[in-house]
Structures are given as C-alpha cells and as structure tokens.
Amino acid sequence: MSVLLESLIELIRRSSAEIPDDVNEALVRSLESEKKGTIAESAMRIIERNIELAKRKSQPICQDTGSVIFYVTCPVHFDTVTFEEVAREAVKEATRKGFLRQNSVDSITGKNDGTNLGPGSPTVHFHQHRGAATEVRLVLKGGGCENVGAQYSLPQETLHANRDLDGCRRVILDAVLQAQGKGCGPGVLGVCIGGDRATGYEFSKQQFLRLLGDRNPNPTLDALEQDILKTANDLGIGPMGFGGRTTLLGVKICAANRVPASYFVSVSYMCWAFRRQGIELDAASRISRWLY
Amino acid sequence: MLPLVAPFTEAKIRALKVGDEVHLTGIVFTGRDAVHKYLHDGGKLPPDVNLRDGILYHCGPVTLKDDQGHWKVTAAGPTTSSREEPYQAEIIRDFGIRAVIGKGGMGEKTLAACREFGCVYLHAIGGAAQVLAECVKRVRSVHFLEQFGAPEAIWELDVEAFPAVVTMDSNGNSLHRDVFAHSQAELARRL
Ligand code: SF4
Numbered sequence: 078m079s080v081l082l083e084s085l086i087e088l089i090r091r092s093s094a095e096i097p098d099d100v101n102e103a104l105v106r107s108l109e110s111e112k113k114g115t116i117a118e119s120a121m122r123i124i125e126r127n128i129e130l131a132k133r134k135s136q137p138i139c140q141d142t143g144s145v146i147f148y149v150t151c152p153v154h155f156d157t158v159t160f161e162e163v164a165r166e167a168v169k170e171a172t173r174k175g176f177l178r179q180n181s182v183d184s185i186t187g188k189n190d191g192t193n194l195g196p197g198s199p200t201v202h203f204h205q206h207r208g209a210a211t212e213v214r215l216v217l218k219g220g221g222c223e224n225v226g227a228q229y230s231l232p233q234e235t236l237h238a239n240r241d242l243d244g245c246r247r248v249i250l251d252a253v254l255q256a257q258g259k260g261c262g263p264g265v266l267g268v269c270i271g272g273d274r275a276t277g278y279e280f281s282k283q284q285f286l287r288l289l290g291d292r293n294p295n296p297t298l299d300a301l302e303q304d305i306l307k308t309a310n311d312l313g314i315g316p317m318g319f320g321g322r323t324t325l326l327g328v329k330i331c332a333a334n335r336v337p338a339s340y341f342v343s344v345s346y347m348c349w350a351f352r353r354q355g356i357e358l359d360a361a362s363r364i365s366r367w368l369y
Numbered sequence: 370m371l372p373l374v375a376p377f378t379e380a381k382i383r384a385l386k387v388g389d390e391v392h393l394t395g396i397v398f399t400g401r402d403a404v405h406k407y408l409h410d411g412g413k414l415p416p417d418v419n420l421r422d423g424i425l426y427h428c429g430p431v432t433l434k435d436d437q438g439h440w441k442v443t444a445a446g447p448t449t450s451s452r453e454e455p456y457q458a459e460i461i462r463d464f465g466i467r468a469v470i471g472k473g474g475m476g477e478k479t480l481a482a483c484r485e486f487g488c489v490y491l492h493a494i495g496g497a498a499q500v501l502a503e504c505v506k507r508v509r510s511v512h513f514l515e516q517f518g519a520p521e522a523i524w525e526l527d528v529e530a531f532p533a534v535v536t537m538d539s540n541g542n543s544l545h546r547d548v549f550a551h552s553q554a555e556l557a558r559r560l
Contacts, residue, residue, distance in 0.1 A: 116534050119390055123494045123532060130499040139496040140431050140444035175443070178431055189518070221449050221473075221495065237560075247560060254556055257549060259449065259473040261495035308559050312552040317495060318474070319534065320548050350496040 081160070081362035085167035085213070088364075089145075090176045092215045092354040093137045096128050097369040099289040100265075100326070100351040104128070107263055107316070107323035117321025124316070124349055139261075139350040142177040143217040145199035148286060150212045157203050164201055168193050177217075212368060214355035216285055222260035222348040227252045228277060231340040240340045242301060245270050252344040253309045253325065258318020261348035265289065265327040266305070269343045272333035277343030284329035285347055286355075288369070293330065302328045316349075326351075372530075377422050377467040379487040385535045387542040391491065393531040396509065397424040397470065401448055403521040404513070408464070409456040415512050418523060420464040424491075427453060427471035429520030431498075432508070440508035442526065444498035447472040450490075458482035474536055474545035483539050490537035492544075504531040 096104070108121035131138040145168055149160065171177050172193045179191040181198045193199070229248040231240045236251055238244035249268055256262070267284030269277045293299035305328045315321025326349070335341065355368030373381070375395025385391070398420060400408075414420065431444040450457075450471030457475060460466065461482040468488060469475070472495040483489060493501060509525040516522075536544040 116388060116390060119532070119534070120494050123497050123500050127494075127497040127500045130503070134499065136499055137431075137444060138498065140429070140446050140498040141496075175431075175433075178444070219496075224449070250556055250560070254549075254552055257473075257545065257552070258495075259451070261472070308556075311559065312555045314548060314552045317472070317492065318545065318548055319492070319536070320544070320551070348496060 079163060079362070081163045081358070082167055082170070084356060084358060084362055084364050085164055086171050086174070086176075088213060088215050088354055088356050089167060089171040090135065090174075092217055092352050093142055093171075093176045094135050095132050095354070096138065096351065097353060099369065101128065103289050103326040104263075104349060107326060110322050111316070112322070115321060116319045117315045117317075117323075120316040120319055121323075137176065137178065138352065139219060139348075140178055141219045141221065142180055143219040143352065144223070145177070145193065146216045146218060146282070147199060147201040148214040148216070148283070149201060149203045150206055150210070151203060152209055152211065153205050153207065155203070155205065155211065161201050164199060165194055168199050211358045212355060213358065214286055214368065215353065216282070217352040218282070219261070219348050219350060222264060222346045225252070225256035225260040226278070226345045227255065228274060228344070229342045231342060242297070245342050246301065246305065248342050249305055249344055250308060252346070253305075253312065253314070256346055257314055258316070260346040261350065262314065262318065263316050263323040263326045263349055265347040265351060266325060266329065267345040267347065268328070268330040270330065270332045271335040272341060272343070273335075273339065274341060276333055277341045278345065280331050280333055281343040281345040284331055285345070285351070285353055287329050289327040295332070298330045298332065302330050377424065379467070382467045382489055383487050383539050385489050385538055386540070387535055387538045387544050389535040391533055391535065393424070393491070393533060394529050395424070395527075397426045397526050397528055397531075399426045399428045399430060399522070399524040399526065401427055401429050401521055402452060403517040404523055405453045405456040405460065408460050414464075417510070418512055418525070420466055422465060422467050424468045424470060425460075425466050426526075427469070430502075430505075430524055432519055432524070440511065442502050442505040442508060442524075445502040445505055445526075446496055446498040447493040449473045450475050454479060461486050461488045470533055474543065480537050480541065480543050480546075483537055484541045487539050489535050489539055491533035492536040493531075493533045501531065504528050
C-alpha cells in the first residue's frame with residue numbers, strides 16, 4: 078500500500094471517530110452551562126458519552142458519515158491528478174473498513190454501489206501556495222445539518238432584511254430559528270456574505286476549517302460573529318431543540334465580493350458531530366503533524 | 370428518568386407527558402422512508418411482524434453479520450422524522466402504533482393522531498450512534514432486506530434502557546411547537 082494511501086486512510090479514520098479538541102472543549106463547556114436536571118443537560122451527557130465511546134471503539138461518531146470533502150494546500154507543481162486518485166482509493170478502503178458508511182447514492186438511479194465513489198464524491202479542493210508544505214484537511218459533512226443550511230438573496234422583504242449588515246444579521250438569525258434542533262444542535266454556523274450562489278456556499282463551508290476559538294481578523298465580521306453567537310444562544314432553542322442555553326457552539330463569517338446586482342448570504346450548518354481533521358505530510362507522504 | 374417497559378399499553382402511553390425522559394426496554398421495529406411509503410400505499414406486513422401496541426423507530430442502522438451468521442448493530446442513531454409526516458398519522462391509526470422514535474419532531478397531523486389514537490413521539494439523541502447501538506441487545510429478525518436494502522429494511526430489535534425524551538404526547542402537547550414559538554418571540558425582541 079502506498080504511504081500516501083495509508084496516511085489518507087488514517088486521516089479518514091480519525092476524522093470519523095474523533096471530535097477535534099477545539100470542538101470537544103466547546104461541547105464540554107456547553108454541557109457545564111446547561112441547567113442541571115434538564116433534558117438539555119441529559120442530551121449533552123449522551124453526546125459526551127457517545128464521543129468517548131466512538132473514540133475508544135474507533136467507530137464512526139455518527140452513522141451518517143457525511144459528504145467527504147478534502148482541502149489540500151500544496152506547493153507549486155504538486156501532482157494533483159495522482160493525489161485525487163489516491164484519495165478516491167482511500168475513501169473506498171475506509172468504507173470497506175467501516176470508518177465510513179456506504180453513504181453515496183446515484184441521484185438518478187437511486188443505486189448505492191457501496192464504494193462512496195461517484196461524481197462529486199469525494200470532493201477535493203486544491204490550493205497551491207509558494208511554501209513547501211503539503212497540508213490535507215478533511216471535513217465529513219452530515220446530511221441532516223446540510224438540509225438546514227440556507228441561502229438568502231437580499232433584500233428579503235418578509236424578514237425586513239436590506240442589503241446591509243443588519244440585513245445579514247436578520248437572515249442569519251432566521252436560519253438559526255428555522256433550523257431549531259433539526260441539524261442536531263448545538264451546531265456551528267459557517268457563513269459567507271456575498272459571492273455568487275456557488276462560491277457563497279463554498280466559502281461558507283470553508284469557514285469550518287477555522288478553529289472554534291479563533292477571532293475574525295476583520296473587526297466588523299468579528300463583531301457580527303460574537304453578536305450572532307450570543308443572540309442565538311439567548312433564543313433558548315438548546316441542544317436538539319429541547320430548549321436550553323446552548324443553541325450554537327460557534328459562528329464563523331467571511332465575505333466575498335459580489336456583482337452589484339446580487340447580494341447573497343449563504344449559511345451552512347454543522348452539527349455537534351463536527352468532524353474535521355487535518356494532517357501535514359512530509360516528503361515521503363507520511364503524517365508529520367496533526368493540524369487540529 | 371422513567372423506565373418504559375414492554376408491553377406498551379394505551380394507558381401507559383397516555384400517562385406520558387412532554388419533557389419526560391424515558392428508558393425504553395422491549396422490542397422496536399425500524400422503518401424509514403421506503404417502509405412508510407409502502408405501508409401508506411396499502412402494502413402488507415409480513416405475518417410475523419406485529420406493530421400493534423408497538424414502537425416504530427425512524428432509523429437506518431449500520432448492521433454487520435458476524436462469523437456465526439448473527440446480525441449485529443454497529444450504529445443506530447435516529448434519522449430526521451419530518452420526512453414521514455405525510456404518512457405517519459395513517460400508519461399510527463392503521464397499525465395501532467403506540468410510540469414513534471426519531472429526531473427533529475413531527476407536525477400537526479401526527480400530533481393529532483397521537484392524541485386520537487394514544488401514541489407518543491419519542492426524541493432520541495441525533496448523532497449518538499454509538500450510545501444507542503449499545504442499547505440494542507439483539508437483532509430478532511429483519512424483513513424487506515432484499516426489497517428495500519439494509520438501511521431501509523424493517524429490523525426487529527431488542528433494546529434495553531434506550532434513552533429518549535417525550536417531545537409530543539397524546540394530550541396534544543408538542544415541545545417542538547413550544548420551543549419554536551418561544552424562540553420566535555425571543556428573536557423578534559432582538560431584531
Ligand atoms: S446532522 Fe450530524 S449528528 Fe445529526 S444525524 Fe446528521 S451527521 Fe449525524
């Protein structure tokens with residue numbers, strides 16, 4: 078087996094079975110903040126126990142192992158063709174080993190061939206840089222939470238949302254309200270203000286690569302992130318929508334330029350089973366460092 | 370925490386209230402999209418599947434056959450219930466179901482059926498695949514495996530102390546309706 082293949086299978090295994098530290102810390106804080114004896118607290122306790130059990134048994138945290146999305150940062154002249162071939166092989170092998178559920182369905186025939194391979198499955202994004210390092214990040218994006226994502230085109234009359242920051246705030250909070258507990262909250266929002274319909278959602282998902290505790294370098298977006306997080310948690314939706322203090326664990330917002338005619342706000346929702354990991358590869362494609 | 374042990378009589382189910390946490394012990398049958406559509410379209414159950422006074426679980430488990438040919442459940446969390454809203458009320462009525470387990474809650478039609486026929490909606494913890502799989506003690510049987518595929522088949526499972534919360538009861542109460550109304554009002558004050 079090639080070294081790269083082995084490294085990628087290990088990346089998939091760990092992503093599927095282990096919650097990254099930053100998310101786990103946020104979940105523990107949320108468990109501690111829920112009122113004792115409430116169903117919200119019980120839900121968080123079960124979530125904690127599930128995380129511990131999955132790690133110990135090296136089994137998927139959730140049975141929906143999601144869409145498999147790779148983000149690769151690589152030097153100039155990196156062989157992306159070979160990488161993608163090996164990544165597909167790694168997904169197939171990880172599925173055979175049970176780290177991923179047979180989760181990919183042909184949209185026309187409804188057939189599931191059990192390999193998790195097909196058009197767009199997995200997705201691999203390459204980003205070249207001038208440095209020498211190769212970093213591979215992986216997000217397993219569940220379907221239940223993907224279904225509660227939303228894209229708004231401003232102005233939105235019913236929500237009184239104009240083409241300004243207050244309008245953005247209104248639609249993002251509407252997405253939280255509509256989602257209730259259906260995306261397996263407490264969740265994390267990734268948001269993109271601007272872009273087109275495709276890049277808007279694309280950039281909103283890339284926000285999930287940020288550490289939960291980081292702060293946005295743009296002071297305007299930072300203030301919006303903190304405000305949405307606090308306001309959402311004041312709504313009382315709570316874990317699983319049971320009512321309670323933690324509705325969101327984090328909010329990450331970016332902006333992209335738009336054409337004058339469009340003003341999109343794209344919101345992606347990540348469930349509590351926030352599966353993302355990353356590795357740095359050495360010259361021999363061995364894992365030299367874990368990124369989260 | 371209330372132990373809820375089979376058999377599930379109407380009186381026992383009607384005594385449950387929104388917000389009660391239960392630990393369920395007994396037989397549950399899984400059923401998701403394909404099963405709901407099939408039963409709603411008038412499909413017949415195999416003679417040895419009896420849903421009367423039973424529990425239907427919206428779940429597509431991950432199952433493996435061991436060396437001796439016994440099925441084992443390795444992941445068994447709930448799937449989103451709202452997809453079954455068009456079918457659920459009639460299925461509760463026609464098959465005499467006493468409890469539906471799922472996640473995300475269901476709508477007014479199902480709530481009305483719970484009230485009329487004596488049924489509750491039990492919310493399991495979404496994503497807690499490993500904790501819930503540990504509560505499955507045995508796979509008793511599987512039906513429609515060929516026809517619908519493993520996740521969509523009817524799995525008859527013995528569960529023990531399976532944790533869930535009553536979020537829709539048989540007295541017309543729904544936690545989902547209440548939390549939505551409350552959060553909507555709170556949001557309106559903050560816009
Ligand atoms: S939303 Fe997330 S936790 Fe919930 S079932 Fe889907 S993948 Fe699992």
